[in-house]
Amino acid sequence: MDNPARRVLCRGMTHDTDIAIVGGGLNGPALALALAHSGFRVTVIDALPLDTRNDPGFDGRAYALALASQRLLKNLGIWGAIADHAQPMLEIKVTDGRAGEGPSPWMLHFDHAEIEEGPMGYMVEDRHLRRAFLDALAENDRITQIAGETVVAQSVDARGAKVELASGKTVTARLLIGSDGRRSGTAQRAGITRTGWGYEQTGVVCAVTHDRPHGGIAHQFFMPHGPLAILPLTGNRSSIVWSETDDRAAELTAMNDNDFLDALRPAFGSFLGEISLSGARFSYPLNLTLADSFIADRVALVGDAAHGMHPIAGQGLNAGLRDVAALAQVLADARARGEDIGSVPVMQRYQRWRRFDTATLAVATDTFNKLFSNNNPFLRGIRDIGMGVVNAIPAARRSFIREAAGLSGDLPRLMRC
Amino acid sequence: MQTERNTVDPAEIAKFEAMATEWWDLDGKFKPLHMLNPTRLDYITRQIAAEFGRNLGTDMPFEGLRILDIGCGGGLLCEPMARLGAIVVGADAAGGNIPVAQTHAEKSGLKIDYRHTTAEAMADNGEQFDVVLNMEVVEHVADPLTYLTACHDLLKPNGMHICSTINRNPKSFGMAIIGAEWVMRWLPKGTHEWHKFITPDELFDLLRGAGLNPVDRKGFQFNPLAWTWRISDRDLSVNYVTASLRPAS
Numbered sequence: 001m002d003n004p005a006r007r008v009l010c011r012g013m014t015h016d017t018d019i020a021i022v023g024g025g026l027n028g029p030a031l032a033l034a035l036a037h038s039g040f041r042v043t044v045i046d047a048l049p050l051d052t053r054n055d056p057g058f059d060g061r062a063y064a065l066a067l068a069s070q071r072l073l074k075n076l077g078i079w080g081a082i083a084d085h086a087q088p089m090l091e092i093k094v095t096d097g098r099a100g101e102g103p104s105p106w107m108l109h110f111d112h113a114e115i116e117e118g119p120m121g122y123m124v125e126d127r128h129l130r131r132a133f134l135d136a137l138a139e140n141d142r143i144t145q146i147a148g149e150t151v152v153a154q155s156v157d158a159r160g161a162k163v164e165l166a167s168g169k170t171v172t173a174r175l176l177i178g179s180d181g182r183r184s185g186t187a188q189r190a191g192i193t194r195t196g197w198g199y200e201q202t203g204v205v206c207a208v209t210h211d212r213p214h215g216g217i218a219h220q221f222f223m224p225h226g227p228l229a230i231l232p233l234t235g236n237r238s239s240i241v242w243s244e245t246d247d248r249a250a251e252l253t254a255m256n257d258n259d260f261l262d263a264l265r266p267a268f269g270s271f272l273g274e275i276s277l278s279g280a281r282f283s284y285p286l287n288l289t290l291a292d293s294f295i296a297d298r299v300a301l302v303g304d305a306a307h308g309m310h311p312i313a314g315q316g317l318n319a320g321l322r323d324v325a326a327l328a329q330v331l332a333d334a335r336a337r338g339e340d341i342g343s344v345p346v347m348q349r350y351q352r353w354r355r356f357d358t359a360t361l362a363v364a365t366d367t368f369n370k371l372f373s374n375n376n377p378f379l380r381g382i383r384d385i386g387m388g389v390v391n392a393i394p395a396a397r398r399s400f401i402r403e404a405a406g407l408s409g410d411l412p413r414l415m416r417c
Numbered sequence: 418m419q420t421e422r423n424t425v426d427p428a429e430i431a432k433f434e435a436m437a438t439e440w441w442d443l444d445g446k447f448k449p450l451h452m453l454n455p456t457r458l459d460y461i462t463r464q465i466a467a468e469f470g471r472n473l474g475t476d477m478p479f480e481g482l483r484i485l486d487i488g489c490g491g492g493l494l495c496e497p498m499a500r501l502g503a504i505v506v507g508a509d510a511a512g513g514n515i516p517v518a519q520t521h522a523e524k525s526g527l528k529i530d531y532r533h534t535t536a537e538a539m540a541d542n543g544e545q546f547d548v549v550l551n552m553e554v555v556e557h558v559a560d561p562l563t564y565l566t567a568c569h570d571l572l573k574p575n576g577m578h579i580c581s582t583i584n585r586n587p588k589s590f591g592m593a594i595i596g597a598e599w600v601m602r603w604l605p606k607g608t609h610e611w612h613k614f615i616t617p618d619e620l621f622d623l624l625r626g627a628g629l630n631p632v633d634r635k636g637f638q639f640n641p642l643a644w645t646w647r648i649s650d651r652d653l654s655v656n657y658v659t660a661s662l663r664p665a666s
Binding site: 014038039158159333334336337338339340344345 | 479
């Protein structure tokens, strides 16, 4: 059919895909689904083969999904595959621990019953999230996956972006997204510099099985060397995020399982009964790394590629999913208006929405960590008073709960009910 | 370009010729227009989609529609319309704008028919369109009624005319002239002449006088704190937009 409009279309859209996403972890697939739902054709490129990423064994890693993140997964149609494996977080108890004394009686208590939206969030194991995303990607005919391929070069011009893969293959798109983590190659190739610093702390992550039920309560103990989080998983299991000085963490990592548990018990306490390890142990050096810009010419960054932050508040994935929801909305709106989705004004809309938010969160978690990760009596006095004050004021408590649930600020459409 | 009907004001055209190369500079003289553009596009695309039964969630929703943008400038509206699949003609009485618009469309991979002509000349040639966009132009012409009559003639029966302009009251004087031209220096001094501004009621009367049937009016409201524009149902005090239809017979 010789339709003149079709010729216009062909001249303007000679790209392999509308949007190429580099990085197929969690934020990349979430963004691919959100964009495909708005009608975009999306290609997801990841260096790892699919079967490596879809390993069904539990490896001990889990995420705290804020309520807003759970809504996003629901709106993307994948919550159904996750719900049975998700543990609602009904309460959060924050305690100022004292060296050698174990945790003191709890000082701050947040209960989801104080807000009407529901639980503050859910604990979900990494493997269930990954599988749900990969299954949904495979079923979506607007999404193409290129797995086991490394990007070696990228370039942009007035019409679009091009990435070259190690195999010699190329992918052209109108817009390129970097969701390739805190050492983002996409950001580096786009000339985006980073600001960051280490904390001389390492996060030791594992899961434990315990005798007594956790009742859906998450605990955060602020120990002198760093925070210890005990987060409820399904069944009588909890996920542990234990931050320690680098030296101590190296010792802990080198220990056998029994010695590790002996070291964990004094901090963990006995309130959940006897504990044993479930799955492997992981350690992550804690650092903060913020991209100096979330955007470049026809390039946008999401998740850790834009902002790797301290896991103290469990906000890393949640902040990433918020980038995803905001960027998907900005791009869907731009497309409906006929705007060039990779153009500077569209990219700037995303950056304005997210960069201030994330920088604030990164600095807040940083400050929080510095305030709590020490044994200075003066600072301890301040934080104990602060926690007591927040705990005594219902409005302050509710505002913390809404913050933890990810419900504050300018919420993207995909994170609303 | 000599025709029987000519509402072009030569002094006005000279003002825009001088700024032609700046159309696509986001921080240049047309910065306020770039800031307003997404909001204008929201209104235009939704009106067209509703009138012609198109779904903006699809690829090329305006496929098959012939759209004319009068006073197209650098193509800030033509390019989005072409991207949405429309067959687009961009007309501007300032000849200097045409190569600027052509070059940018070529670079963007879009096919748009840009012409150095006027609404009156095109109407006299008997050309017709599904949609005529007439954005921020009517306050610059010498004889609005004759001009809008040409816009009417350029429409197919049941075609849609979208026209935006600036209200005439103390607030619009403050915002558009003192604010945008004098204080912020967004627009060169003298871009607008306040006495040429038109109130919504006057515009509705002019549209009816031109044979068009006004069906909608909304305000474009500037939020100086968020530095963004939004569509307002009630606040037509400064920038506003109207949709009107050419009756079937």
